[in-house]
Structure formats: C-alpha cells, structure tokens
Amino acid sequence: MASPAPADGDNGGLTDPLLVTATGHGATPRKAGLGAKGKYWVAADKAERMAAKEAGGEDGRALLFRKYKVKGGLLHPYRLLIIIRLIAVLVFFAWRIRHNKSDIMWFWTMSIVGDVWFGFSWLLNQLPKFNPVKTIPDLAALKQQFAFSEGTSRLPGIDVFVTTADPIDEPILYTMNCVLSILAVDYPVDRLACYLSDDSGALILYEALVEVGKFAPLWVPFCRKYSIEPRAPESYFEHVAPPQAGRVTQEFLNDYRRVQMEYDEFKVRLDILPDAIRKRSDVYSSMRAAEGDQKATWMANGTQWPGTWIDPTENHRKGHHAPIAKVVLHHPSSGQHLGSQPITESNLSITTTDERLPMLVYVSREKNPSYDHNKKAGALNAQLRASALLSNAQLVINFDCDHYINNSQALSSAVCFMLDQRDGDNTAFVQFPQRFDNVDPTDRYGNHNRVFFDGTMLALNGLQGPSYLGTGCMFRRLALYGIDPPHCRAENITAEASRFGNSTIFLDSVSKALKNDRSITPPPIDDTFLAELERVVTCSYDQGSDWGKGVGYIYDIATEDIVTGFHIHGQGWRSMYCTMEHDAFCGVAPINLTERLHQIVRWSGGSLEMFFSHNNPFIGGRRIQPLQRVSYLNMTVYPVTSVFILIYALSPVMWLIPDEVYIQRPFTRYVVYLIIIVVMIHMIGWLEIKWAGVTWLDYWRNEQFFMIGSTSAYPMAVLHMVVNLLTKKGIHFRVTSKQTAADDNDKFADLYDFRWVPMLIPTMAVLVCNVGAIGVALGKIVVNIETWTAAKKMHAALGLLFNIWIMFLLYPFALAIMGRWAKRPIILVILLPVVLVLVAILYVGLHILLAGVIPL
Ligand SMILES: O=c1ccn([C@@H]2O[C@H](COP(=O)(O)OP(=O)(O)O[C@H]3O[C@H](CO)[C@@H](O)[C@H](O)[C@H]3O)[C@@H](O)[C@H]2O)c(=O)[nH]1
Numbered sequence: 001m002a003s004p005a006p007a008d009g010d011n012g013g014l015t016d017p018l019l020v021t022a023t024g025h026g027a028t029p030r031k032a033g034l035g036a037k038g039k040y041w042v043a044a045d046k047a048e049r050m051a052a053k054e055a056g057g058e059d060g061r062a063l064l065f066r067k068y069k070v071k072g073g074l075l076h077p078y079r080l081l082i083i084i085r086l087i088a089v090l091v092f093f094a095w096r097i098r099h100n101k102s103d104i105m106w107f108w109t110m111s112i113v114g115d116v117w118f119g120f121s122w123l124l125n126q127l128p129k130f131n132p133v134k135t136i137p138d139l140a141a142l143k144q145q146f147a148f149s150e151g152t153s154r155l156p157g158i159d160v161f162v163t164t165a166d167p168i169d170e171p172i173l174y175t176m177n178c179v180l181s182i183l184a185v186d187y188p189v190d191r192l193a194c195y196l197s198d199d200s201g202a203l204i205l206y207e208a209l210v211e212v213g214k215f216a217p218l219w220v221p222f223c224r225k226y227s228i229e230p231r232a233p234e235s236y237f238e239h240v241a242p243p244q245a246g247r248v249t250q251e252f253l254n255d256y257r258r259v260q261m262e263y264d265e266f267k268v269r270l271d272i273l274p275d276a277i278r279k280r281s282d283v284y285s286s287m288r289a290a291e292g293d294q295k296a297t298w299m300a301n302g303t304q305w306p307g308t309w310i311d312p313t314e315n316h317r318k319g320h321h322a323p324i325a326k327v328v329l330h331h332p333s334s335g336q337h338l339g340s341q342p343i344t345e346s347n348l349s350i351t352t353t354d355e356r357l358p359m360l361v362y363v364s365r366e367k368n369p370s371y372d373h374n375k376k377a378g379a380l381n382a383q384l385r386a387s388a389l390l391s392n393a394q395l396v397i398n399f400d401c402d403h404y405i406n407n408s409q410a411l412s413s414a415v416c417f418m419l420d421q422r423d424g425d426n427t428a429f430v431q432f433p434q435r436f437d438n439v440d441p442t443d444r445y446g447n448h449n450r451v452f453f454d455g456t457m458l459a460l461n462g463l464q465g466p467s468y469l470g471t472g473c474m475f476r477r478l479a480l481y482g483i484d485p486p487h488c489r490a491e492n493i494t495a496e497a498s499r500f501g502n503s504t505i506f507l508d509s510v511s512k513a514l515k516n517d518r519s520i521t522p523p524p525i526d527d528t529f530l531a532e533l534e535r536v537v538t539c540s541y542d543q544g545s546d547w548g549k550g551v552g553y554i555y556d557i558a559t560e561d562i563v564t565g566f567h568i569h570g571q572g573w574r575s576m577y578c579t580m581e582h583d584a585f586c587g588v589a590p591i592n593l594t595e596r597l598h599q600i601v602r603w604s605g606g607s608l609e610m611f612f613s614h615n616n617p618f619i620g621g622r623r624i625q626p627l628q629r630v631s632y633l634n635m636t637v638y639p640v641t642s643v644f645i646l647i648y649a650l651s652p653v654m655w656l657i658p659d660e661v662y663i664q665r666p667f668t669r670y671v672v673y674l675i676i677i678v679v680m681i682h683m684i685g686w687l688e689i690k691w692a693g694v695t696w697l698d699y700w701r702n703e704q705f706f707m708i709g710s711t712s713a714y715p716m717a718v719l720h721m722v723v724n725l726l727t728k729k730g731i732h733f734r735v736t737s738k739q740t741a742a743d744d745n746d747k748f749a750d751l752y753d754f755r756w757v758p759m760l761i762p763t764m765a766v767l768v769c770n771v772g773a774i775g776v777a778l779g780k781i782v783v784n785i786e787t788w789t790a791a792k793k794m795h796a797a798l799g800l801l802f803n804i805w806i807m808f809l810l811y812p813f814a815l816a817i818m819g820r821w822a823k824r825p826i827i828l829v830i831l832l833p834v835v836l837v838l839v840a841i842l843y844v845g846l847h848i849l850l851a852g853v854i855p856l
C-alpha cells in the first residue's frame with residue numbers, strides 16, 4: 001500500500017514521514033535504495049548554494065529546494081544515442097526513397113507517410129527530454145525559515161479545492177476521506193481552508209461534511225499527536241499495521257482503539273444518511289402535504305434543501321438548482337462551530353495537542369439547463385471565486401475527490417518551491433506526480449503511468465516546467481487570474497469588472513491579492529455576505545467576463561488541465577515538479593479496461609481539441625520556450641500516430657494473399673533496418689528508465705497500453721475530433737466511475753469485468769487478424785516447406801516476427817476478453833497455440849481441397 005507500516009517504534013509507534021526511506025507505491029514495491037536522488041542523479045545547484053551562503057541570505061530567503069541533474073555517465077550516452085538514432089532514421093528514409101520498389105505502390109507511399117510521421121512524432125517526444133531535472137523540497141530549510149507555530153507563522157495561506165460530481169459514481173466515503181486528509185495536513189490551521197464543490201447539489205454530500213465536522217475534532221488531533229501517516233482514516237486503518245500491545249505505549253493503544261471505533265461509527269452514519277434524509281423528508285413533507293407542497297428534501301434544521309431533491313422537480317434536480325454556499329467549520333479565529341458538537345465532550349488525552357480545525361466550506365454552484373457548466377473547470381472557477389471572498393489565500397491546490405493527501409508534509413513541500421529565492425516568485429504552479437493505491441499488482445493497463453510521471457515530467461522540469469495534470473497541483477492564485485509573472489508584469493494592474501465579473505467584494509479581493517495585502521481572518525459572515533458568496537457561484541457570473549478564457553481554469557475543452565497549464569506557461573510563468581520520497585498524494589485509478597479507455601478517449605480527445613483551438617501550441621502562448629512548445633505540440637498531436645499504427649497492425653492481413661507481396665524490396669534489408677531503428681528506441685528507453693527510476697515492467701506496460709489505446713481509444717478520439725470539426729460538438733465529460741464491479745472478496749474484481757464497447761472493435765480486429773496471419777503463415781510453411789528458397793523462408797520468419805510482437809503487445813487485451821478466466825493466464829498460453837494450429841490445419845485443408853480451383 002501507499003505507506004510503509006509505520007506502527008512500531010516508541011514515539012507512540014510512528015515515524016517521521018520525512019525520514020521514511022523505503023519508497024512504496026501502489027501494490028508494487030519499488031526497489032529500495034533509489035532514494036530521493038537515485039543513484040543516477042547528482043546535485044546541480046552547488047554554485048547556487050555557495051552563492052546563497054556567501055550572500056548570507058541577504059534578502060532573507062533561503063534555498064528551499066534541491067536540484068539534481070542526471071549523471072554525465074548516463075546523460076551523455078543517452079543524448080548521443082538520441083542523435084545517432086536521428087541520423088539512422090534519416091538514412092533509413094533516404095534509403096527507402098532511393099529504393100522505391102514495392103509490390104503495392106500505394107501501400108508503399110502510405111508507409112512512407114507513416115514512417116515520416118513516426119519519425120516526426122518520435123522527435124517531438126524525444127527532444128524535450130534532453131535535460132531532465134529533479135527538484136526535491138527542503139522541508140528542514142522551510143521550517144527553519146518560516147515558523148510553523150500559530151500566530152508567528154509567515155507562511156502563505158492555502159485554499160484547498162475538492163471537486164465531486166456525483167455521490168454514487170464517486171463514493172462519498174472517498175470524498176470524505178479526501179476532506180479529512182486535508183483537515184489533518186501539517187500546516188498552520190489558520191492559513192488553511194478546504195472547499196468542497198458538489199456538482200450534484202445533493203444534500204447527502206453536505207450532511208456528510210457535517211459528519212466530517214463531528215469526527216474531525218477527534219481525528220485531526222489524533223493525527224497531530226502521534227504524527228499519523230497517511231491522514232486519510234480509511235487508508236490508515238486498512239493498510240497500516242495496527243499497533244501491538246507491548247510495542248507501543250498504552251496511551252497510544254487506547255487512543256488508537258477509541259479513534260478506530262469512532263471512525264467505524266462515522267462510516268455507519270455516512271451509510272445511513274440516505275435513509276435518514278429520506279425518512280426526515282417524508283415526515284416534513286407529510287406535515288406540509290396539506291399546504292400543497294411538493295415532496296421536498298429537508299435539511300436537519302427543518303428547512304428545504306435548495307439543491308437537488310431525492311424526488312427531483314423543476315429547480316431541484318441535478319442540472320437545475322439554486323447556488324449553495326455553506327460554511328461547515330468556521331475559521332479557527334472565530335471560535336465557533338456550526339451547531340455540531342464534537343462527538344464526545346472528553347476527547348483524547350490531548351492536553352498538549354492543538355485541537356483547532358481549518359475552515360471547511362460546502363459549495364454547489366448554480367445549475368441551469370440554459371447554461372453550459374463547463375464541467376470540472378466551471379466547478380473549479382466557482383471555488384476560486386467563493387474562496388476569494390472568504391479566505392483569499394495566496395496559494396490554491398485542487399484535488400479530485402478520489403485522491404487524498406498521503407504525506408502530511410505535501411503542502412509545505414509545494415510551498416518550498418513558491419518561496420524559494422531563485423525563481424519562486426515566477427513559479428505559477430507546482431505539480432505532483434499522480435499515484436494510485438487500487439491498481440492491480442502487475443498494473444495490467446498501465447495505470448501507474450510511471451514513464452510519464454517519472455520520466456516525461458522530470459524532463460519538462462528541466463525546461464519551463466511540468467504541465468498541469470488536473471489534480472495535486474498547487475497554484476499561485478494570481479497566475480490563475482491571468483496576471484503576468486513579476487518579471488514581465490505591467491505596473492498598476494487594476495481588477496476590472498469586464499475581466500473578473502461584477503462582484504465588488506470579489507474585485508476587492510483581487511486588488512488585495514495584487515497588493516499582497518490579505519488578512520488571515522475572513523470577514524464577518526452575515527446575510528449580505530452569504531448572498532454575495534452565492535452570487536459568485538451562479539451560472540451567469542461568468543458571462544461577459546474573461547472567466548474560462550484568460551481567467552481561471554480554461555473552458556470549452558474536454559480536459560481543462562493541459563490547456564490551463566499551457567495558458568499560464570504562455571504568459572511566461574514557470575512550473576515545478578515536486579517529487580517526494582514518500583508519495584504526496586494517492587488516488588483511485590480505473591482498473592477496468594472499458595473505464596480506462598473512456599478516460600483515455602477524454603484525454604486524447606481533449607488534446608486534439610486543444611490542437612484545433614486558438615491554444616494550438618504553434619500559435620498560442622507567446623512566452624513559451626521553444627522546447628517546451630515542442631513538448632506541448634507532442635501532447636496535443638500524439639493521438640494521430642494511432643491511425644498509422646492501426647493500419648500497420650492490420651497489415652498482416654496480407655498473409656491471406658496467395659502471392660508473395662512485399663511492401664518494400666529488398667525486403668530482408670528493409671526489415672533489418674527497421675529492427676535497428678526500433679531496437680534503438682528501446683535502448684534509449686532503457687537509459688530513460690534508469691534515470692527515471694522506473695522498472696522494465698512499467699516500461700513494458702506503457703508500450704502495451706499504447707498499442708491497445710492506438711487500436712481503440714486514440715483513433716476514437718481522432719474520429720471524435722473530425723466529427724467535432726464538422727459539427728462543432730465537444731466531447732462529453734463522462735466522470736470516471738470509481739466502482740463498477742462490486743465484490744467484497746476481490747479487491748481487483750473490476751479487472752475481470754469486461755464490457756464491450758464499439759471502440760474495441762478495431763483492437764479485436766487486429767487481434768483476430770494477427771492470430772489468423774500467424775496460423776496461415778504456419779500453414780503456408782507446412783505446404784511449401786519443400787519448395788521455398790532460403791530467402792523466402794527468411795522473409796516469412798521476419799514477417800512473423802512483426803506479428804508476434806503485436807501479439808505480445810496485445811496480451812493485456814487478450815486477458816481482458818477472457819474476463820474471469822484471466823485469473824489463470826495459463827489458459828491463454830494453452831489456448832493460443834491450439835487456435836494457431838487449427839487455423840494452420842484449416843489452411844492446409846483448404847489448400848488440398850481447393851488446389852485445383854483457386855491458387856492459395
Ligand atoms: O462536471 C464535472 C465533471 C467532473 N468533475 C470532477 O472532476 C474530477 C475528475 O474527474 P474523474 O472522472 O475522476 O476523471 P479522471 O479521469 O479520473 O481524472 C483525470 O483526468 C482529468 C482530466 O480529464 C483531470 O482533471 C483529473 O485531475 C485527472 O485525475 C472529479 O473530482 C470530478 O468530480 C466535476 O467536478 N464536475
């Protein structure tokens with residue numbers, strides 16, 4: 001699991017998360033010893049450190065992170081190999097063009113186009129990786145410079161946003177665990193606020209938050225007192241070994257049991273919420289039935305819920321309801337809680353522990369069928385505005401509801417980058433890698449995406465910075481507002497209503513943000529203030545302003561993340577990648593193939609949409625560095641590659657043609673050249689996985705999933721895009737289901753739950769085509785073994801190599817269609833040869849039967 005079991009030792013049984021050395025992620029334990037720096041990295045900021053030391057930190061700011069580059073011994077061969085391959089590819093093209101001999105000329109021409117595209121897209125992908133940089137926060141320096149204790153702290157405020165869109169598809173328990181992990185994070189409570197955006201407008205989510213407000217007064221001090229990790233109770237109780245009597249103090253044992261019991265009760269209360277709300281509503285509604293009221297949904301205080309009702313009616317359904325903003329836990333300085341007393345009067349034996357909690361706010365923006373809600377970006381922008389009115393923190397960070405804080409130091413770590421004396425002020429956002437703890441042990445569908453998170457992103461970190469990836473990313477509020485970075489900011493910027501919308505309080509908050517003149521405590525929350533809070537989350541607020549265009553998260557695209565990051569980079573800001581030895585955040589990934597592919601369609605579709613928008617990397621983003629631009633180009637056009645891959649993968653169909661046909665002559669040479677440049681890709685990949693610190697399995701899964709995606713989701717996205725260009729219809733945001741196959745006994749039940757969707761037809765076609773081709777090839781060999789020349793046998797063998805390679809790449813897909821049978825992959829190993837032999841026999845039989853009729 002995500003965190004190494006820390007429950008032994010004598011400080012109440014817990015270790016300092018910063019000192020944890022054995023890194024772990026998901027179910028696959030990583031090789032120990034890779035450490036923070038890894039053995040292939042060396043310090044890259046010695047000179048800077050020396051200079052800072054000599055200057056004696058005159059500007060009062062320390063170096064708050066360390067920078068590492070890849071060791072010369074690995075970096076130089078890596079770069080050299082890239083150059084050699086580039087030359088090899090060019091030579092290969094020249095050779096092909098000079099030997100333009102083929103049995104099917106149109107196919108030859110197409111394959112040349114395909115090869116040129118492969119070469120080009122490889123270059124787009126490879127060039128930005130020339131100079132990977134790893135940056136690691138120096139928390140000790142931060143703690144030394146900025147006092148953490150309340151009252152004296154000079155740390156900037158952080159507003160944390162959580163988004164949820166559905167209480168069923170996105171289980172409430174996950175969302176509440178996310179919220180609890182935020183409330184318990186190690187950061188000054190008066191400088192932290194948590195906002196939950198609920199796009200379903202369901203009372204149940206609000207009441208679940210109220211329950212959190214009752215359980216948190218126990219959970220948070222418990223975490224603080226014993227330095228609990230992770231601070232999401234579900235993960236803590238489920239995955240961390242329980243303390244054993246005798247090995248920990250009695251006090252810890254007692255507190256642990258107490259908190260665990262209360263947590264179980266908290267879960268029960270969450271479970272009965274739907275029933276409780278329904279029963280209460282029935283009672284109230286029957287009392288009011290005489291007054292002719294509809295069957296409303298009622299809150300505990302006897303008022304009607306302004307959001308979605310259990311029995312939806314006009315103005316009270318998911319896509320149509322009033323704006324709601326409710327403070328669940330007030331700012332600690334106000335010293336009041338919302339009617340909710342902590343569960344018991346006598347808490348833990350927490351005499352010395354700080355019991356205060358950060359502010360917690362529920363927001364459900366208004367919904368109306370006549371407005372476009374702009375999906376997640378719309379929700380985040382509503383939170384951005386609501387939080388500006390209440391806490392207006394300098395920094396904001398957002399989480400998907402299925403992610404939680406796994407390392408309580410994560411927020412402070414991101415702050416290290418923002419406050420660093422080097423480029424801190426020009427850093428717009430700090431992105432963390434995404435980690436998942438529900439992925440099957442061998443990561444069948446490449447959910448961990450290590451090659452991307454640990455390779456590509458470190459590469460970008462050496463340029464202008466990683467792209468924004470949607471969750472676990474801390475922003476500077478001003479950067480999100482579309483303000484230029486300090487190094488190129490105009491003087492006297494004013495907050496205009498035409499740009500930010502016409503709320504005076506909001507505009508005032510922008511001016512304050514610009515002057516960095518904020519107060520820690522929120523304004524008094526009276527009725528006028530609450531009305532304004534709700535007004536900034538109405539549908540119409542965005543209208544006629546720059547929200548979603550140059551202000552806030554960007555609209556009109558299936559994926560707001562890449563484009564929002566692009567826009568910010570385009571203004572000249574930089575970003576930083578924050579890797580921590582003990583993973584900062586952890587989330588849930590779709591391990592079901594169909595769900596996973598839907599997610600991929602959205603991502604790749606969003607990329608293409610970006611390419612065909614004014615945010616196209618060729619024309620947009622005026623201050624983007626050249627190589628960073630190349631990388632954005634790669635991120636937006638990569639799905640196109642799949643069209644060529646799909647054609648190639650279907651080409652073995654040629655085995656069915658009776659004659660010998662060669663796409664390129666001389667064939668043997670062609671294949672040998674091809675093998676050389678393909679092998680070189682993997683040699684580069686091999687060096688890459690070394691510096692990225694990922695395993696061969698990670699690399700291989702990545703290759704496999706790219707093949708599966710290239711025959712399903714990516715071409716689907718391309719198709720979507722074509723339709724989109726013709727009809728102007730965007731891709732629908734289908735929230736990734738967090739639970740499909742429910743099975744209490746099998747954590748990975750989803751893996752074996754296979755559902756057909758049309759986009760899988762090409763994948764199936766490729767599989768059938770390759771199995772058929774290998775079978776027919778075997779048959780041909782049997783029939784012709786006597787007559788074939790050595791050269792011909794060689795050609796057959798080389799052709800087959802390609803087919804077999806495709807089969808290996810499609811292996812996870814083959815497992816997917818086996819459904820539950822895939823629990824024993826051995827079946828496939830037996831079944832496949834049987835099928836191949838059957839096809840071969842069929843071919844031989846047909847050959848004998850029809851010998852005189854048609855030439856086979
Ligand atoms: O109308 C909407 C739709 C989605 N969401 C939220 O958006 C988040 C991401 O949705 P999810 O279905 O979980 O998407 P994933 O594919 O798991 O998310 C990945 O891909 C998204 C981009 O497509 C990124 O924004 C995410 O951060 C990234 O984790 C969730 O918290 C949702 O509740 C909303 O708030 N409102």
Ligand SMILES: [Mn+2]
Nearest residue numbers: 400402588736
């Ligand atoms: Mn998700």
